[in-house]
Amino acid sequence: MYNPLVSIVIPTYCQPEFIIRAVESALMQDYENIEVIVSDDSPDTQTEILLKPYIEKKSVTYKRNTPRLGRVLNYRTCLYEYAKGEWLVNLDGDDYFIDKSFISSAINAINGDQSIVFVIANGTISYPGGEKIEKRIPGNSSPFLKISGRTYFNNFKRKRGFFHLTILYNTELARSIDFYRMDILSADIESILRLSLLGNVVLLDRNVGVWNLHSNNTSSTATYSQFMNNLLWIDSVLEFGKNYQYISRFACVEWRYFVRNNELTGYILSKIKNSEKKEKKKIIFGFLKNHPTIFFFPVFLKKLIQYLISNK
Numbered sequence: 001m002y003n004p005l006v007s008i009v010i011p012t013y014c015q016p017e018f019i020i021r022a023v024e025s026a027l028m029q030d031y032e033n034i035e036v037i038v039s040d041d042s043p044d045t046q047t048e049i050l051l052k053p054y055i056e057k058k059s060v061t062y063k064r065n066t067p068r069l070g071r072v073l074n075y076r077t078c079l080y081e082y083a084k085g086e087w088l089v090n091l092d093g094d095d096y097f098i099d100k101s102f103i104s105s106a107i108n109a110i111n112g113d114q115s116i117v118f119v120i121a122n123g124t125i126s127y128p129g130g131e132k133i134e135k136r137i138p139g140n141s142s143p144f145l146k147i148s149g150r151t152y153f154n155n156f157k158r159k160r161g162f163f164h165l166t167i168l169y170n171t172e173l174a175r176s177i178d179f180y181r182m183d184i185l186s187a188d189i190e191s192i193l194r195l196s197l198l199g200n201v202v203l204l205d206r207n208v209g210v211w212n213l214h215s216n217n218t219s220s221t222a223t224y225s226q227f228m229n230n231l232l233w234i235d236s237v238l239e240f241g242k243n244y245q246y247i248s249r250f251a252c253v254e255w256r257y258f259v260r261n262n263e264l265t266g267y268i269l270s271k272i273k274n275s276e277k278k279e280k281k282k283i284i285f286g287f288l289k290n291h292p293t294i295f296f297f298p299v300f301l302k303k304l305i306q307y308l309i310s311n312k
Helices: 016-027 046-050 052-056 071-082 102-110 149-155 171-176 187-196 224-230 232-243 249-273 277-290 292-296 298-310
Strands: 006-012 034-040 061-064 087-090 116-126 132-135 144-148 167-170 200-212
Touching (some): 006 071, 016 034, 034 071, 052 061, 071 087, 087 102, 102 116, 102 167, 149 200, 167 171, 167 187, 232 249, 249 298
Parallel strands (some): 034 061, 116 200
Antiparallel strands (some): 116 132, 116 167, 144 200
């Protein structure tokens, strides 16, 4: 029976109101061969105090980072220094699992198949105000489907299928390709997409966790300059693919066009939706000046028109 050690790593920074929920959701997993590691970047001992009962029972391994590592280096340290498992899932301290059989289902799907580089499941986004929306990974089918990693990569250009907390990935392969190498917002996406090109991917048709979107999320507080710098991940992935001949140059051009414009679409519309009425036109004309080609991108035009009609 295939029974590898699985590391559930929980990087956290000043999230005492969420950390117990994250830890409990990790410990509720019905797969027994796991280790749960909390990597704490907080400047105080509040998280450590809250976790003291878990630490004393040795159900959780607690690591205090002094000085603070920062978000991406914390991810990287969890993978390269703290985790001992053959497989790893990253659960940020403000997110949580809702499916106790996520890990066991993923391991059953892998079943020792060395061609599989990661398993990805569906997830839910929890928005400020309480609204929760489930997002399915494109191409998913019950109970699971093994596909080429290049198919997953190619599908990504049309529709982003990604939740960091719903991905169980191979630690050895991840380490071999310099995972979490870019200190940007999408360091996780950049890493996972490169990994997808190395083998097969399993799509697990289960809603396994909740990404808690709130005002303190790094993605929610990003400035325009941070967002534009973050787009460097796209070319980084494509350079990796071209250098190792996983994807053709023509495919790179097409993939870049769709992914970059989809990223711009999401950012622009989020700024419009979250702005005051008098600021909306200013935002639209500002992006028209800086990114005129986005207004010829069909997906953007469709979503913008739908938003304007529904908010007359």
